[in-house]
Amino acid sequence: MSTEPSTTADPHEVLGYLLKHANLKLTALADAALEPLGIDSKDFGTLRVLAHREPASQLQVAQTLGIDRTTMVALLDALERKGIITRRPDPTDRRRNVVELTDQGLRTYDAAQEAYAKAESTFLAAISPTATSQFRRTLRTLLTD
Amino acid sequence: MSTEPSTTADPHEVLGYLLKHANLKLTALADAALEPLGIDSKDFGTLRVLAHREPASQLQVAQTLGIDRTTMVALLDALERKGIITRRPDPTDRRRNVVELTDQGLRTYDAAQEAYAKAESTFLAAISPTATSQFRRTLRTLLTD
DNA sequence: GTCTGATCATCAGCAGTGCTGACGATCAGA
DNA sequence: TCTGATCGTCAGCACTGCTGATGATCAGAC
Numbered sequence: 001m002s003t004e005p006s007t008t009a010d011p012h013e014v015l016g017y018l019l020k021h022a023n024l025k026l027t028a029l030a031d032a033a034l035e036p037l038g039i040d041s042k043d044f045g046t047l048r049v050l051a052h053r054e055p056a057s058q059l060q061v062a063q064t065l066g067i068d069r070t071t072m073v074a075l076l077d078a079l080e081r082k083g084i085i086t087r088r089p090d091p092t093d094r095r096r097n098v099v100e101l102t103d104q105g106l107r108t109y110d111a112a113q114e115a116y117a118k119a120e121s122t123f124l125a126a127i128s129p130t131a132t133s134q135f136r137r138t139l140r141t142l143l144t145d
Numbered sequence: 146m147s148t149e150p151s152t153t154a155d156p157h158e159v160l161g162y163l164l165k166h167a168n169l170k171l172t173a174l175a176d177a178a179l180e181p182l183g184i185d186s187k188d189f190g191t192l193r194v195l196a197h198r199e200p201a202s203q204l205q206v207a208q209t210l211g212i213d214r215t216t217m218v219a220l221l222d223a224l225e226r227k228g229i230i231t232r233r234p235d236p237t238d239r240r241r242n243v244v245e246l247t248d249q250g251l252r253t254y255d256a257a258q259e260a261y262a263k264a265e266s267t268f269l270a271a272i273s274p275t276a277t278s279q280f281r282r283t284l285r286t287l288l289t290d
Numbered sequence: 291g292t293c294t295g296a297t298c299a300t301c302a303g304c305a306g307t308g309c310t311g312a313c314g315a316t317c318a319g320a
Numbered sequence: 321t322c323t324g325a326t327c328g329t330c331a332g333c334a335c336t337g338c339t340g341a342t343g344a345t346c347a348g349a350c
């Protein structure tokens with residue numbers, strides 16, 4: 001049986017391939033949709049975290065996104081240069097930077113949210129709403145395992 | 146509505162996050178399972194393509210895997226150094242290299258296939274077989290769109 | 291035959307990403 | 321006041337994937 005593979009004959013059936021390319025496709029769609037706003041899907045992830053939390057430290061944001069704290073630095077540098085976020089020392093713990101959306105950042109986020117939703121719809125256009133929520137639920141289950 | 150986001154409040158709900166981390170988790174599991182064999186999940190993809198085709202040119206393999214032809218060079222270099230594949234000029238078109246599994250490569254592939262299947266099962270352990278095939282089908286649909 | 295344009299594998303170089311390890315500043319507790 | 325830990329930052333490394341160039345080769349036009 002192990003020398004007579006059948007179901008794995010098509011590399012396109014392999015989960016790793018499917019996940020990788022699904023991710024690539026969605027990212028490409030999102031990046032294209034967000035490009036007019038001057039941000040990409042990675043930036044958008046950061047904005048989303050900031051928009052839905054109390055002003056957070058850099059580390060908290062990074063951990064929520066699942067990226068390294070050193071990677072977060074450059075990401076925030078770029079967003080700060082664009083006037084989308086601000087950093088200021090946390091008065092209660094001056095080791096920390098409090099990261100917040102600026103007013104402009106909030107406007108950018110609102111526009112970005114629409115753009116991203118559109119990209120996600122495009123990505124999901126081929127499957128039904130039921131299949132979509134099932135898909136999302138499955139992914140969540142696989143991760144929280 | 147766009148200023149009152151609800152379903153997107155949790156960054157972990159976002160498709161991009163879910164896909165990325167699902168991919169990361171599966172890759173980590175597969176790499177760990179394949180590590181004793183001296184290969185990783187990327188190498189395994191190459192082996193699978195080679196095992197299920199007529200001896201193919203480098204370009205064909207790269208296109209099947211969806212990676213760049215220049216990336217394929219280094220990948221095959223490593224596999225050749227390990228004695229898993231061979232390259233020889235195609236007699237009918239000497240611009241091409243015919244890439245083939247060696248006998249050792251075939252043995253490695255057989256072992257790798259079992260190891261990878263085990264990793265995939267671990268990854269999918271939390272969902273039912275029905276949900277698994279549904280999941281696979283959905284991914285395929287999203288990509289062939 | 292001989293050009294011309296295309297194809298293939300390779301290589302150098304570049305950009306993006308993520309990591310480790312170090313640093314200074316700061317905090318919390320002994 | 322010490323000691324050890326934490327946070328943000330930075331330099332440096334590794335990995336990946338890309339572009340653009342090169343040399344060898346092929347196929348078709350003439």
